[in-house]
Every structure is written in structure tokens, then in C-alpha cells.
Amino acid sequence: MSDAALGQLDIFDRRRPAAPVPSPTRSHGLRFLEKVRRNPLYALPAGAYRFQNFVVPTVIGDFCFVNEPSAIRRVLLDNVENYPRGRQQQIRLKPGLGNGLLTAEGAAWRFQRRTAAPVFQHKKLLGFSAAMTAATNDMLARWERVGEGVELDIADEMMRLTYDIISRTVFSNEVGLPHETMSHAISVYLDTVGRGDLASIFGLPDWIPTPSRLRVAPHRRIFRNEVMRITLARRTKIARDPGSVPDDLLTQLLTARDPDTGAGLSDEEVHDNASTFIAAGHETTANALAWTFYLLSEFPWADTKLAAEVAPLADATAALETLPYCRMVLEESMRLYPPVPFMARTGIEADTLGGHNLRAGAQIMISPWLVHRHETLWQEPDLFVPERFAPGRKETIPRFAYIPFGGGPRICIGMGFALQEAMIILAMVAKRWRLALKPGHPVEPLARITLRPRYGMKMTLVRR
Secondary structure (H helix, E strand, C coil), X not given: CCHHHHCCCCCCCCCXXXXXCCCCCCCCHHHHHHHHHHCHHHHCCHHHHCCCEEEEEECCEEEEEECCHHHHHHHHHXXXXXXXXXXXXXXXXXXXXXXXXXXXXXXXXXHHXXXXXXXXXXXXXXXXXXXXXXXXXXXXXXXXXHCCCCEEEHHHHHHHHHHXXXXXXXXXXXXXXXXXXXXXXXXXXXXXXXXXXXXXXXXCCCCCCCHHHHHHHHHHXXXXXXXXXXXXXXXXXXXXXXXXXXXXHHHHHHHCECCCCCCECCHHHHHHHHHHHHHHHHHHHHHHHHHHHHHHHXXXXXXXXXXXXXXXXXXXXXXXXXXXXXXXXXXXXXXXXCXXXXXXXXXXXXXXXXXXXXXXXXXXXXXXXXXXXXXXXXXXXXXXXXXXXXXXCHHHCCHHXXXXXXXXXXXXXXXXXXXXXXXXXXXXXXXXXXXXXXXXXXXXXXXXXXXEECCCCEEEEEEC
16 A cells, blocks of 8 residues: 555655666666676666566576565565575675574574574663663763864764664673774675675685685674674683673573573574674664764754654653654654665575566565655655654555565564664754754765665764
8 A cells, every 4th residue: 555545645845865866777687787786776777666576687597676565575474484585695694694693594593583582572672771871972972072063974973873882782891892993894894795796696606715705804804703702701701600791682692592492592603693783783773873864954844843852851761652753753764765775585486476477596686775765655755754654654554565674574683672772862862963964965875785875974063
């Protein structure tokens, strides 16, 4: 069901936030793959935003783009066992993130999910709100010291903040490497593996030293070695004196037990999941916030409304329950700029999706970027309208038309953590500061593994 069927939105600002202008024609073969390598958003033609489902033939096989919510539901929920994560994503992610929840399949994934699920229950996540608030206060205190009118790269500021939060909530500040070292290593890793190169596209063996593999290897080792060091040290500490260890996410993962078998996660499984949290988790939330502050700068009427809502806020944790407009702004931001713009799956057996008969081995592409801007699903999809997510309207959006965290049994296990974190940060910043985009600063969404602003987000601090 489209927005139009739900009643007309009251749209009074028709400016289009930064996004590539789709080409009227579709690229094929090597030209299509080259656009994917540079920035996949430019490979999507105008028709992609109108067609329910379509197939793009390439030299390495056919790619089926699935946009119809019922077909997406079939891939992510109804026939999920037939659609494991795509081979290309696995080739790129596993060397850095191992075999954690993001990359594991089958029985290994089911065991890890059952075991880790209690760690991410709402009640437990609330226990981390104090650390999230403290980290945000530390950032705001630093902003107070530099003062009004100072220009900051808000994309980098959010990276630093979410890294600080991950350090406190997952590792209790036991990360030995400074933010600059760890964040740079993670950024290079995600940027490099997010590019489609010949090695990954054509499945070259891992031992072939391609330029991308040579570039990413030392950076991958930096964060994986640091996470393993902390994991092994914590395991030893738990064995010697369990009462002395902090009750953070790392301890909870190390002590979690499968409710079916009573088995715990291995050190390698804990390490791989902790690596995923620190590598992908902090970057996705940071990018979502950077895009949100960009939108608030471009649309000051929304910034004014948000500021009025958070002005009476005394306790940042109130943002979780009592700030509806804050959440509407965040959700509309993630619609326009989804943290993960593409999800790939591979069909094990032949299937029919949205009227297309697909052979075994078909490559399935679900793009939250595309689905969230699809003309048949949203009224004026390119425009910024937080009221799409107002209470009463939000509930009528088809479940698989809005998928910033995926869907089905493999929906992001950290969704609650990320939303809580982003709401607290957004509310606390908006209460004290307005962030104004630097005049003339180029804003371009770049799709890698995550959706980041290609040139950062240079903004000026303006005191409320």
C-alpha cells in the first residue's frame, strides 16, 4: 500500500535532499559493474524506482533486484532458508568479521542467535543508557570548550562518539588503541571491502595478492587483534574472579548460554561478534546521525520543532519513550539514507519472486536505498517528511517497505541498541546546539558496506 492510499501528506517543503539523479537508461555488463565499483547508487536507473522487480544481466550472471514488499518478505522471512547471504558479501566480510551473526549461516547462525538474543533484550539495553549519556555529555563538554562558530566534521564527530559508546558498553573502556587508530583501520576496511573489484566479483582465490587485499590486510589485523586480546583477557578474568568483571556486552556474551543446549559461545564466536559490533555497529549509527543532522540543517522548520520538543528534557533516557518527533526525524532520515544501502542474497534452489522464475544460484539484491525511495511505495519519496512516521500513519506502512535494519529472523540483533543510542544522542545535541552545514560543502551519499557522506559533513556549531 502506498502513501497515497493512506491519505495525502501535508508537504510544504519540496526541496530534494542530496542524492544522485538517476540515469534515464540502464547500464549493462561491464559498464554496470564499473558503476557498482565506483558508487552503486549511480548504477540504479530511473526505472529502478518505478519497477516492482527487475533483472540486470551481467557477465557474471543475472542480478534480480527485489522491490515489492511481498517478494522481500519471501526472501527475508517466508523462504529465508533458501536465501543465505550473497557470496560477494561473504567474500568481503568474513576475512574481517569472521563467522559471527552477520556472516554465519545455518545451524551456526541459529545457535549464535539463540545464545546472544537475551543479551539484547530491552531491559538489558536500558542499563547501557547511562554510558551512552555520559559519552555524549563528554562530547558536548568538548564542544563547549571549542565554542560557538567552530566548524567540525560532524560525520567524524559521530564516529568518535559512537566508538566511545561501543568502548564503554562492550569493552568497559579496555580498548588499548586510540580512536584515531581503530577508527581509521575500520574505515579503510569497510571502504575497501565495500568496493566491487575483480577479485571478489570473479571469485579469485584468497591467496592472490590483489591491490585491495594488500591494502586492507594490515588494517583488518589492527581491530581483530585488539578485540581478540580483550576477549581472551576477559575470559581469563572471568575464570579467576567472576565477581570482578564488568557487566558489559563482552562479559554477557562470554557468559551467555544457549537456552536449548546450555552451550556457550566459543572465544572465536565472541570475538567475531564483538568485532562486528565495533566495526559495523558504530559506523552505521554514526552515519545515520550525520545524515540526520544534515537534514535538520537543510530543513530548519524540522530543527525548530525538534528543539522545542527536547527543550524540557531533563533526563536523556526520556528520549526513548516521550519524544515522538525526535523518533520521527530519525526514522525519516534512515528512510532517505539507510545505514546499509544494499543487502545481497543467493537463491539455493529455483524460486519465483514477483513474477520472475529464478534458477538455482540466482543473485538477489534488496536495496533499502531503492525500496525506501520507490515511487509505488511512498508519496513523493525523495522529499524529507518526518510526518510519514507519525503515530497512526507509521503503523500502516507495509512491514517490508521500510527495512533500515533488514527484516525477518535475521533482522539486525543490535537494532534496539542502535535506536536507543541514536535517540539519546540526537535529543541531547538538539537541546544545546544547532548544527549548520558549511556553505558550499559538497554532500554526496557513498554506498560501500554502509552509507557514508563521501566528503564528510562539515558543520558549524550554533548555540541554542
